[in-house]
Amino acid sequence: MAVKLVHGSFDPWRWLLDHQETRLSPGSYGATASFVGTMRDFNEGDRVEELFLEHYPGMTERELEKIVAEARDQWRFLDALIVHRVGEIRPGEPIVLVAVWSAHRGPAFDACRWIMEALKHRAPFWKKERRDGGTRWVARNTDGYDGY
């Protein structure tokens, strides 16, 4: 299990692969589910030029670790990785990676989704957008299930 906060651009696929190659033994897992969140260049009808992502050093890591522990209580999986950006982020850049490895696909899919939703609801991060007209704090996250 690993939780990492990173400053500056990161390649989620390299992180996933590095974690897999160093922390999991080949043949032990039959399923890998991943989610990557990427910064859009629009929000609520406005063009967004840049995001600043604030966090609460110490509590953010703790909350993410708790989320992974709670997921482990619910599903049987081998490993999980969360990587989250902090600081300045530009459109097109990845913000978050959640990856889960398990023997079979069910727990990987379900835990990955659950971890991501819990992160959105509980992990102390705050986004500030920079647009044409200045800056604004993002008031709330979109509902993860609004497409259903």
Next chain:
Amino acid sequence: MSSIRVRMFASLRERWQIDQVELKPEGIATVADVWRSLTGEAMTDQVLAAVNMEYARPETPVREGDEVAFFPPVTGG
């Protein structure tokens, strides 16, 4: 004698112009007391709180030496 450390984040820090402050524990029993002593207001559902980096409620007890944080609803991911 040790005090209570209070921190604010994001829009609350900007609104109240408080990043970190030490508070004397006299007269403070709960998270809501801390908020009121700094802002003069009652907590709303737009104000979240943590005590020693664990989510807390307005009625959560606060003791000297604690770190109390206030922040708006979270928007990560």
